[in-house]
Amino acid sequence: MERITREWVRRQLPRRRSDGHKGTFGKVYVLGGAVGYTGAPVYAAEAAVRSGAGLVYAGVPGEVYPIVAARCAAAMARPIPRTYKELLAEMAGCDVWVVGPGLGRAARTERTVCSLLGDLEGPVVLDADGINAAAAHIDVLKGRRFPTVLTPHEGEFIRLGGDLSRGREGAAADFAARHGCVLVLKGPETVVADPDGRLLVNTTGNSGMAKGGSGDVLSGMIAALIGQGAPPFAAAACAVWLHGRAGDLCAGRLTEYAMTPLDMIEGLPAAFADLEAGEIS
Numbered sequence: 147m148e149r150i151t152r153e154w155v156r157r158q159l160p161r162r163r164s165d166g167h168k169g170t171f172g173k174v175y176v177l178g179g180a181v182g183y184t185g186a187p188v189y190a191a192e193a194a195v196r197s198g199a200g201l202v203y204a205g206v207p208g209e210v211y212p213i214v215a216a217r218c219a220a221a222m223a224r225p226i227p228r229t230y231k232e233l234l235a236e237m238a239g240c241d242v243w244v245v246g247p248g249l250g251r252a253a254r255t256e257r258t259v260c261s262l263l264g265d266l267e268g269p270v271v272l273d274a275d276g277i278n279a280a281a282a283h284i285d286v287l288k289g290r291r292f293p294t295v296l297t298p299h300e301g302e303f304i305r306l307g308g309d310l311s312r313g314r315e316g317a318a319a320d321f322a323a324r325h326g327c328v329l330v331l332k333g334p335e336t337v338v339a340d341p342d343g344r345l346l347v348n349t350t351g352n353s354g355m356a357k358g359g360s361g362d363v364l365s366g367m368i369a370a371l372i373g374q375g376a377p378p379f380a381a382a383a384c385a386v387w388l389h390g391r392a393g394d395l396c397a398g399r400l401t402e403y404a405m406t407p408l409d410m411i412e413g414l415p416a417a418f419a420d421l422e423a424g425e426i427s
Contacts, residue, residue: 147315150338150346150387156421159384160374162198171200172373175240176366177226177262178247178275179206184213186248186274186362189407191221193366194244196414197385199373202366203240205233230258234265242269242373246276247362255279260286269293269372273365274302281305287325293378297330297365319345328378330368332361336386340379348383350390354402355410363407364389367414392417 163170174194178187184206191204202221206214215223227233237243243266249255259279263270263286270292272280277298280286284307287294298306303317310317314337322329322339331337336348367389371381392413396405399413 147345147347150348150350150383152387152421154346155384155387158376158380159421160198160371160376162374166200168200171198172242172370172375173201173240174199174203174242174244174366174369174373175237176202176204176221176244176247176369177237178204178244178249178362179210179214180248180250181207181210183248183250184210184217185359185407188214188217188221189359189362189411190244190247190273190366190369191218191223193363193411193414194370194373195220196411197367197370197388199370201240202370205236230261233258234262237262237266240268242271242369244271244273244276244365244369246273246279247365249275249279251275251278256282263287263290263294267292269295269369269378271295271297271365271369271372273297273361277302277306281307284325287327290326293372294327295330295368295372295378295382296327297332297361297368297382299332299361303331315339315345315347319343328382330364330382330386332364336390338379338383338386344379346383348386348390350387351393352390352397352402354397354400354405355390355393357407359407360389360393360410363410388414388417388421391420395420 208225211225256279318331318337318339329339367385
């Protein structure tokens with residue numbers, strides 16, 4: 147099996163145009179948040195900014211908007227509009243969408259997520275409660291005309307109908323092919339599978355990343371790289387490697403015990419700089 151290496155990421159990472167502006171590097175919209183889950187959309191949105199996105203919005207329910215707005219340093223928080231039509235119109239102004247971080251599991255959420263998967267005309271990164279919402283309507287993935295990236299851990303993967311009896315690599319490859327999506331099966335040696343049969347296994351990361359919020363960071367990173375022009379499979383694999391590299395650098399400074407997802411976001415500049423410098427892991 148092929149592994150994601152520093153050299154592979156350096157070849158695939160989208161290049162920054164010297165004459166670019168904020169509109170050049172993608173508009174990312176993160177839909178998430180609920181009472182008790184205000185950190186998730188913040189982590190996803192701020193990670194997208196740290197990964198090069200030109201503009202990042204965090205759409206959250208009105209009752210948690212003040213909390214999220216206060217915590218977003220560079221991303222722009224917005225209260226979710228009251229109607230689905232208004233929400234779709236607002237989201238349609240962006241290039242790529244992260245749906246699910248901390249969104250909750252209400253019946254209305256499930257309906258909204260499935261409707262968005264049918265209506266959004268562009269790449270969607272489906273994470274956390276977005277995955278949970280789609281689990282009972284899995285056929286909606288195959289029906290999309292645009293790329294979809296799913297980022298489940300093993301428990302979420304099983305809820306989606308995934309079968310791990312063939313091993314992680316075989317299960318990921320089969321799911322991606324059957325449902326026409328890029329699958330990021332998280333865990334030790336995260337697996338990234340493409341519908342066309344390509345499959346990569348990650349080489350970075352550590353157990354200090356096994357904390358709530360780390361996956362939200364990853365989903366924001368994937369969206370940011372897609373927004374900058376990377377194909378979804380390459381964006382997912384590059385983000386997975388950089389996410390793990392940021393985690394490794396944080397563990398070296400803070401220990402695996404004490405590092406947090408916020409530390410990883412703050413460590414992304416070092417991970418990108420380390421990649422460009424070509425230092426040996």
